[in-house]
Amino acid sequence: MPKATLRDVAERSGFSITTVSHVLNDVPGKRIPEATRERVRAAAAELAYTPNRLAQGLRLRRTNTLGFISDHIATSPHAGQTILGAQDAAADYDCLLLLMNSGSDAELENREIQALRDRQVDGIIYAAEYHRVLTPPAALAGVPAVLLDARPADAGFSSIVPDEVGGAATAVKELIDHGHRRIGFVTNITDIPATALRLAGFKKALKTAHRHFSRALVVEDISEAHGGFRAARVLLDRQPADRPTALFCFNDRMAMGAYQAAAECGLRIPEDVSIVGFDNQELIAASLRPGLTTVALPHYQMGQWAVHALMRTVEGSANGSLRSEVMPCPIVRRGSVGPPPRS
Structure with a gap:
């Protein structure tokens, strides 16, 4: 079946090609009664009319x-x-x-x-x-x-x-709201904006909650699972009185490594240590057991x-x-x- 044209729609609706064009192209400033618009659109639907995008583009100087x-x-x-x-x-x-x-x-x-x-x-x-x-x-x-x-x-x-700062602050606040006072930060060693901004968010949440920031609780490594494992071991290998009860991780890959470190240290999640990630990488966060609480990048x-x-x-x-x-x-x-x- 040949493709319907504006002329076909005009004949079916009983209006001029100009009127049909104005209606179907939503040309502004045209005082066309709503009843006319409805008849034109109904005729176009009956004929399965689709506009000529090339012609529209030439008129508007656009390629869509x-x-x-x-x-x-x-x-x-x-x-x-x-x-x-x-x-x-x-x-x-x-x-x-x-x-x-x-x-x-x-x-x-x-x-x-x-x-x-x-x-x-x-x-x-x-x-x-x-x-x-x-x-x-x-x-x-x-x-x-x-x-x-x-x-x-x-x-x-x-x-x-x-909002890297706000996202990190939200993650740390989640831990603070659960009662954690000694929170470690497993973070990225690479100098990119996210590294500095998530550290700023970590500090911001502590300051808002009137908690002390300790540089000793911040450990850097590469932002992969094995980097997260090494950094988390540095924090979790400490004596119980000095060990953080929660970890905020730079991303979900580092959090996955932190899960492995906790297991090697004989610690249960979340009974012995709570962990929060960043990024919400579904293949990681939803697959870990227990599922990883994390912050989603939008x-x-x-x-x-x-x-x-x-x-x-x-x-x-x-x-x-x-x-x-x-x-x-x-x-x-x-x-x-x-x-x-x-x-």
Whole structure:
């Protein structure tokens, strides 16, 4: 069956092609009675009419495509939710999302950005693997763009990052609310923004609760399970009177290592030691026994936000204003937190 045209819809509804076009394209400022609009839409539905996106794009000077380019996010554990959030939001605007992954290769990245520009995408989301401060590539100049999980070194781009400080403070408050006073921090040794910001959140929660911060209870290692194991052993091998009753871990991988360290020390979770992670990596947090209480990075929501911010610029509703947003990180409670053991 041939595809229905505007003329077909006009003949079925009994109105002119101009009126049908105005209704189906939601042309603003046209005083068309609601009864007319309903008849036109009903006729379009009966004929399974779909608009000509190419013609619309030529009229609006838009391609209804958005670029999504990143360094490693396409292969990171969190990529699925970030991309899904961006795709769902793009669908709200009837846009397609074109994904590219540079692998931190600057030359490849420039070629990919140019390829997106050659295809006349309406805008580009530039995503980073970690929350960090960066200088966006010069190839982004002149095209609407936003940063996802990164902040620009200088003004010029809207950006979205997770609230690392607030998320860490929430995690530690969960332990404090259960009665823990001696809380260790198993943290990352790598100098990235998340390392400093989560330490700041750890200190903030202690200060809010009028608890003393002890540097001796902070142990650094690489942010993997074996790093978490080593750091947790340093804290849990202490004499009972000096040993923390709870551990806040930089991420869920380090928390998994802390579980192993607790088991080797003969400690039960949460009866003898409580553990909280960060990231909410489902394959880890929900699979551990007991399930790991952790703080979720809002990847899906950040992907959505990036598209909405980008489309405000594309559609001219941003009025030239730039926005730098910090998105809350909610706690996900499972079974790894309980009251401290009795002396």
